[in-house]
Amino acid sequence: MRVLNSILNIIFPKKCVCCERDGDILCRGCFLSIKKVCRRISLPHLDFVCAIYRYENSGVLQKVIKSMKYRFLRDIPRLFEYDILDFLEKNFDKSSFVLVPVPLHPKREKWRGFNQSFELIKNLDWQIVPAIKRTRNTKPQAELARYERLENLNGAFTVHPSALPKLLNKKIILVDDVCTTGTTLSECARVLKGAGVKEVYAVVLGHGG
Numbered sequence: 496m497r498v499l500n501s502i503l504n505i506i507f508p509k510k511c512v513c514c515e516r517d518g519d520i521l522c523r524g525c526f527l528s529i530k531k532v533c534r535r536i537s538l539p540h541l542d543f544v545c546a547i548y549r550y551e552n553s554g555v556l557q558k559v560i561k562s563m564k565y566r567f568l569r570d571i572p573r574l575f576e577y578d579i580l581d582f583l584e585k586n587f588d589k590s591s592f593v594l595v596p597v598p599l600h601p602k603r604e605k606w607r608g609f610n611q612s613f614e615l616i617k618n619l620d621w622q623i624v625p626a627i628k629r630t631r632n633t634k635p636q637a638e639l640a641r642y643e644r645l646e647n648l649n650g651a652f653t654v655h656p657s658a659l660p661k662l663l664n665k666k667i668i669l670v671d672d673v674c675t676t677g678t679t680l681s682e683c684a685r686v687l688k689g690a691g692v693k694e695v696y697a698v699v700l701g702h703g704g
């Protein structure tokens with residue numbers, strides 16, 4: 496695999512997704528320009544949500560996340576692992592929390608090849624339970640007017656019955672890449688609380704347009 500990667504790097508040298516400098520998928524300069532803010536956001540059904548980085552329209556983080564999602568760059572989520580882990584360890588007690596990635600519909604996950612929310616945390620030494628299932632392949636929330644977004648997600652998520660025993664007496668941290676209006680996170684938290692979970696938090700990379 497390493498040999499294959501080296502060959503691929505010679506044929507298609509890695510370029511920074513932001514400034515196109517040769518070398519890395521995201522160069523050190525661009526990565527360091529993503530400012531950590533740990534901004535708290537209030538959303539219905541959630542105890543609190545925290546956005547780890549500043550997120551701006553046409554900003555570096557937005558470009559990085561769009562490249563990850565639409566150019567299928569599976570290596571990108573790993574770049575944020577350290578900061579996510581640092582945030583989790585400083586704010587939550589590992590023994591009482593379970594990480595739940597926000598799911599994609601299976602068709603969308605197959606198209607992309609991965610679920611970016613899961614990729615962000617898959618290597619962390621925390622308990623991860625993909626407890627929520629997306630039952631409808633909804634339109635991307637970003638393409639809808641604000642009033643259409645709740646309607647779009649109505650009934651789109653359910654909790655896997657098989658996951659319930661793993662959630663008993665645990666608190667949940669939902670994980671997603673970006674929180675736009677927050678309707679996805681709220682809807683996931685609503686179904687988790689409906690299934691008996693007492694506390695639901697969320698951590699996202701960025702919050703905004």
Ligand SMILES: [Zn+2]
Pocket residue numbers: 511512513514515516521522523524525526
């Ligand atoms: Zn760069």
